[in-house]
Amino acid sequence: MASRFNALKADAAWQKVWDERKTFAADDSSTKPRSYVLEMFPYPSGRIHMGHVRNYTMGDVLARFRRMKGMEVLHPMGWDAFGMPAENAAMEKGVHPGTWTRANIATMKAQLKRLGFALDWTRELATCEPDYYGHEQALFLDLFAAGLVYRKESAVNWDPVDMTVLANEQVIDGRGWRSGALVERRKLSQWFLKITDFADELVDGLGALEHWPDKVKLMQENWIGRSQGLQFKFALTAPLPLAGGVGGGPDTTAATAIGEASPTLTPPAGGRGIDSVDVFTTRPDTMFGSSFVAVAADHPIARAIAETNPDAAAFIELCKRGGTTAAELDTQEKLGFDTGIRATHPLDTTWQLPVYIANFVLMDYGTGAVFGVPAHDQRDLDFARKYDLPVKRVVSEGDDEAPVFVGDTAWTGAGALVNSHFLDGMDIEDAKRTVIERAEGEGWGKGTTVFRLRDWGVSRQRYWGTPIPIIHCDACGAVPVPKDQLPIVLPEDVSFDIPGNPLDRHPTWKNVPCPSCGGAARRETDTLDTFVDSSWYFIRFASQPDAKPFDRTGAEKWLPVNQYIGGVEHAILHLLYARFWTRALKHIGMLDIAEPFAGLFTQGMVTHETYKSADGRWLGPDDVRDGIEIATGDAITVGRIEKMSKSKKNVVDPEPIVDQYGADAVRWFVLSDSPPERDLPWSESGIEGAWRFVQRLWRLIESDGAAKAEGDDIALRKLCHRTTVGIESDINALQFNKAVARLYSLCSAIEKAAPSADREEAVRTLLLLVSPMVPHVAEEAWATAGNDGLIADAAWPIVDPAMLVDDEVTIAVQVNGKLRDTLVFPKGAPKDAVEAAALASEKIVRLLEGKAPRKVIVVPDRLVNIVA
C-alpha cells in the first residue's frame, strides 16, 4: 500500500465517478424528505477565488450530510452571467461579451469540479443564455400585465463612467457602487417594478424568517424604512401665484407617499396658485409645539418663489451645492430662507407659522415639507436657535412643564403632553392617536405610512443584459412583445468601440414593426438590471421546463430554499429583490411561496496578511519569504490582515493550492478554526496543517484492518456515538469549526486505542463522519477497505442513545467558588454521599482547618461548593 494519499490522482478519479454516475443529480420524483441547499451563484469573472471556495464548501458539507441522512437534496449551480465586466472586457480586449463570459464559465466550472462539490450539474444555467433570459422576459410581461411594471420619466442616478442608471440601492455615498464615480441626476424614461406595493409585506414577512440572521433582517427593515404618522395640510394665508414652468397639477418627479397619489401642492378652486402645503410627521402629538414650516429647496413652493425672488433663487442654488457625504452632512449648518409666506395652524386658525426653504429638508422623502417642533427635535432646535424662532415645550421632561424650553438638547423621550390644550396630560401615543382622529374627522389630514423604499428602477442602458420585451410605437405607445415572439435574443453583431449602448445604434435589431398596428416602431434598447436575473434563478433550478419559466407544482416541491448561503454584501439588494419577486409571482398566481429562502447564512470573508516592501509597494504572498522581499532581499513590513483584494496583492488563488495539497486539504482548511460567520485568515501553515490531517486520516485507515481484531473498547464506542450526535448538531447549525475540532479528537482517540472490534468500527464511523468535508480521501479509503458502493451514498451512522450516557462523572469540589479538587463518582450518586466525600477530601480538610463550613451547595453530577 502507498504510504501517502495521492490527492491529485484520487481527486480526479472520484470526481469522474461522481460525474459519470450523476451521484448528485436531484430526483424530482423522489419520495424522500427534500432539502434545497443553495449558495449564491457566482458572477463568471474569470477564476474562482477563496471566498467562493469557502462559500461552496459550506453548502457542500450540508448537502452531502443531508444526503447521508436520507434526504433528497437539491444542490445546483449556475452563473450570474450578465453584467458590466463583460462589456468592459469587450471594450478593452475587443472580445465579444458572450465569448468572454462563456470562456470564464468554462474555466470556473472546471475549477469548481476540481473541488469535488456535490452539485447537480444537470440543472446548470447561465442567465446570459436565451433559454434563461427568454423566460425572464415572459415573467416581465406577466408582471407588466398585472400592473406591477410601469414606465415613467424620472430623475435617475446616472453613472457617468458606466454610462448607465443605478438603483438607489446601488448608490453609496453619492457614488456608483461599481464604478465609484460621482453619480449625476438625469431625467430619463425608465421602467420600474412596483416593489413599494409590497413594502408592508416585505417588512412584516421578516418576522417569520426565524432562520435568518437578525442583522440582515434589521438591515432590510431599516432599508424599507417604514414610518407611521400623519400627513396633513397647512393652509397658506395667501395663495402663492404659480409662475411659468411650475403650473398645473402635481409634479411627477416629486416623490409621493407610497400608495397614494398625494399631491404636494393643491391649486385653489380658481385653479391659480398654491394655497396649501402638505407635510408628513411621525410626531403629530407635538403639533402645538410647532414654530415653523420648512420645505425642500426643490419643492414647488420654493421654485414658485424663486421665479420672482432672486434671493430665494440664490439660496436654492446654495442648497444644491451642499455635499451629500457623511462628513459633509455632519458638519453642514442648518440653513433656511424665510419666504415671507405664512401658514395657518390647523388646530388654531389664529396661529400663523413662517414658511422657510431649508437645506435639511429632502424632496424625496415624505412630502418634501415638514413642520418644525424645536423643543422635541434636535434638527429643528438647531434651526430655531439660529433663526430665533420660538421653542415651546409640549412634552414634559420629567417634572419640567415650563412652556419655554431652554437648553440645547431637544427632548425626544417619553412624557406627558403639556401646553397643548385638549392633549394636555396624555401620553405621546394617545396624543398621536387623538390628533390623527381629529385631522381625519375635520378633513385636513390623514394617518399615513411612509416608506424610505422607492420603486425598483430596472432599466439599464447596457448591451449585456436581458432585453426588455417592449416595442415603442408612435401610434400605440409602449407595446409588450407577444409571448410567442420570445425570446428576444441579443444581436451578436455589435461593437464596443464607441461608449454607450450598442443596441441603441443597431440598425436592424432596433427597428421592428409594431406588434399592435404593424407600423414602424422601435425596440426598447434598455436591458434589465442584472438583479432581476438573480431574483428568480433559484426557482428555475427547482423546475426548468422548456416552454415556460417554471412549473408551479415542480417548483413548489423544492421551494423554499432550506439553506441559502452567501456573502453579507447581498443583505439588502439581492435578498430584498428576490423576496419581492417571489411575492410578485404569488400575487399573479404563478407560485404559492411566501418567502424564497427559509434559512439564510451569511459567511465571513477570507482574509490574508498584507505585505509592503521597504519602499512602500504592496507585495503578494509569493513575493515574500521569512520577512524579506525575495526579489530585492530587503526587509518587508507585515500589515493588517485584510480581505483579499487585488489592490493589496494579498490574494491567494485557489487553483495552485488545490494542485499542491489536493481538494480535501483546501476544503478542510476553510472549514477549520474560524466560525463560518467570521472572517477566515488564510495562512500557509494552516493549509499545511490541513494537508497533514488528510494524510493522518489515510494512515489511520491503512493501519487498520490488517488482521481482524477482537474485543471491546466501550469508551471508544461511546466516543463515536457522542461525536456523531455532536457533529450532526454542528453541521445543522453550520458550525463547521466545532465539527472539525470534534473530528480531531475522535481521530486522536482512535490512534491511541489498542486494536479491537470497536476500534475497527470507530475507523469506519470516523470515515463516514469526515466524508462530507473531505470526500475524496473518504471515498478512496472506503473503497480500499472493501466497501461496496460510494461513501457519498452511504448512510450516516446511527446513534444509540444508550451509548450517550456516562456512568461516571467527574465532580468539581470548590471552596468559595474556587476549584480545589475533583472527585469521580458514579452518575446519579446521592447528594449527601457526594457532600460527605467532598468534605472528607484531604485538600478540603486542610483548607478548612477544622472549621465547619457555613453552607454546602451540591449540584448533582456537577460540583460541590463549600462556603467557608
Added chain:
RNA sequence: GCGGACGUGGCGAAACCGGUAGACGCAGGAGACUUAAAAUCUCCCUCCCUAGGAGUGCGGGUUCGAGUCCCGCCGUCCGCACCA
C-alpha cells in the same frame, strides 16, 4: 448622529440553561526514531514572586458560584445616514 455586533493565551478559537476557563488547531519549545534531513511519534506551552496567587477590555453590582446576567465606561468592526 442613529441602529447593530463583538472584545477570552503569541495566533484562529472552545466553553450546553450562571457550575472544573482556554477543548481543537496553528506557531513555538524539549525529547524519541534516523548516518542525516523530511515525515512521524511523545511531552511542554495564560501570566506571576510557584506548598500558592492572579486571570476572559476597564470599573462596579447580583449570586454559594459570573467569560456567561445587570449598570456605567473604553475600544474594534458592520449597516444606515439631514428619514421629518
